[in-house]
Amino acid sequence: MDKKKVRKVVRETYGKIAQVQGNCGCGPSCCGTDTKQFAKSIGYTEEELESIPQEANLALSCGNPTALASLKEGEIVLDLGSGAGFDCFLAAAKVGQKGKVIGVDMTPEMIEKARDNAKKNGVENVEFRLGEIENLPVADNSVDVVISNCVINLSAEKPRVFQDIYRVLKPGGRIAISDIALKRELPDKVRQSIEAYVGCIGGAILIDEYKKIVEASGLGDVRVTIKGTSACIDSNTKDPIGRAILDGLGDGKSLEEYVVSVYVEGHK
């Protein structure tokens, strides 16, 4: 798929989602359930969800990377595709005032929403920067942990994303990433649909390919672990993203046959 077109449509789609909640974004958010219920189904606890600004959870995630990242006080954390700040606020509580969390997102409306959430809730150890994950607005060797939640599947340049992650990590730094990956190749109709792409399905790659891309960046001890199905779309949805995915799969085929949520770990 054309890189420029992908970037434009992703930005437009997530810009609208930042303003009007309830639209389908990533496949999982087409569930039809409420955002809190959905977050619980992918591993967030009631306590975590109560501890962060409610507007930060847009039900666009596919796992809970901060629960698995073993974050420590004082660490510098970078969240790729931070959306309204969901995981940044959880990470900020874990690293404390001696630490810092930087969220990067290329959609101005998401950055504005995240900054607003931080301001209204008095969270001072987070910073949101407008930028692309293929070209991070972050200094070399400056970050302890890179987290990300359901974003890298949306990049048309995945090897570049991991090369830039390698650049910004301190020696010994680590990644803790939740994302969507494939068990088997998607039907062409889904693969060629821009709606399915921005819905976090069409841009997903096979698990083995994912691991190879991460390893090629220079990161070591790479593990890609299947965490669940994390893809539910109401079969009656009228949303164009949900419809493109379901109609593209064809009768009798379910998303679960193709898609899994994964947790990706590695070290510099």
Ligand SMILES: C[S@@+](CC[C@H](N)C(=O)[O-])C[C@H]1O[C@@H](n2cnc3c(N)ncnc32)[C@H](O)[C@@H]1O
């Ligand atoms: C599915 S949402 C996930 C948001 C957040 N991680 C969460 O779990 O709530 C994807 C986010 O990634 C951002 N994004 C997608 N592609 C990007 C890119 N190439 N560079 C920077 N941000 C990107 C979108 O603007 C959107 O906010």
